Amino acid sequence: MFSNRLITQSENMVNIIELAERVAPMDSSIFIHGESGVGKGVLAKIIHELSPRKNKSFIQVNCGAIPPNLIESELFGYEPGAFTGANKNGKAGLVEMANGGTLFLDEIGEMPLDIQVKILHLVQEKTFTRVGGIKEKQVDIRILSATNRNLKEMIEEKTFRQDLFYRLHVVPIHIPPLRERKKDILLLIERFLNKFNKKYSQAITLDESSKLFLQLHDWPGNIRELENLVEQIVVTSYKSIVSIEDLPFQFNNEGKQPLVKVLGIMPIKKAVEETERQILSYALAKYKTTRKIAKALDVNQTTIMRKLHKYQFANSDYV
CATH class of the missing domain: 1.10.8.60 (Helicase, Ruva Protein; domain 3)
Structure with missing residues (x-):
C-alpha cells in the first residue's frame, strides 16, 4: 500500500494509514506514539497533506533539540527589547509561522513543565503571548504531537501534565517498530x-x-x-x-x-x-x-x- 511517501505491506501499518486518512480532514489533535526512527514525522506530514490545510505551512518543532532557555522564544516569538540580544524589531515564533496550517510538536515528552502550561493554553484557546508582550495573539492551527517516551509514566512522575496529555491525545496513533x-x-x-x-x-x-x-x-x-x-x-x-x-x-x-x-x-x-x-x-x-x-x-x-x-x-x- 502506498500513501504519499509511506509504503507498506504490513497489515498493522495498513490499518494505521487508513486511520490517518480517515482523521486527516478533521481538525482534532492527533498524538503519534512510536520508537525513535519509525516514521512519526513522515506520518505527521502525510496527515497534513491530506487535510484542508495542505496548502498552508507545516511547521515541525523538535522539542528535544531546542535548549530549555530558548524554547519559549522559539515557539512564541518575542517583542522588541524582550531580553538582551533580542532583535530590535522583535521576532515571530514557530506558532505564528504555522498560522493557517499545522504545528507538529515532535518529541513533546522533552518539553519543560513551565512551557507545557503555555502549550495547554495554546491548545485550548488558540491564543498565545510573545515573550515580553502583554497582548494575546490569535492563531488558526492544528496541533499534532509525537513522542517515543511513556507519557503515562511521566505523568505519574509529575514531569508531564495530565491535562495537556488529554488535550493532545484526542486521536492516538501508534506506529509499530520495524x-x-x-x-x-x-x-x-x-x-x-x-x-x-x-x-x-x-x-x-x-x-x-x-x-x-x-x-x-x-x-x-x-x-x-x-x-x-x-x-x-x-x-x-x-x-x-x-x-x-x-x-x-x-x-x-x-x-x-x-x-x-x-x-x-x-x-x-x-x-x-x-x-x-x-x-x-x-x-x-x-x-x-x-x-x-x-x-x-x-x-x-x-x-x-x-x-x-x-x-x-x-x-x-x-x-
Missing part, C-alpha cells in the same frame, strides 16, 4: 537503494541471501537505521551486487566470525542452498521454534518446516 513489520523491510530496502543509487550515481543491488539476512535483524533504530545502512552500502561497496559477506561488520555477527561463510567457487544453485542452510542454522539457534523463525523471515511456517527437513534440521521438538 521488527513487527518484517514485510516492509524489503520494500524499504528497494526504496532506499533507488534513492541513494540515484543520489550517488551508482547501480548497487543486494543479492537475495543478503536481503533475507537483513530481515532477521531486529532494527533497534527502525527505518532510520535501515536507511543509514543502505546509504552506507551504496557509498562504500566496491561490488555492484552485495552479498552477506559484503555487509558492514555489525551485520556479520557483530564483527566476529561472519554468519555466512563463502566456501569457494561453486554453482549458483548450490551457493544459494548453502546460504539458506547457514541462515536457517543461525535462525534456529536464535528463535528456537519454526513459528518464530517463520515470523522473523516473513515466510510460511510450512516453508520453514520443509527447508529444515531438506537441510536435515528436522526434529520433533521444533514447533
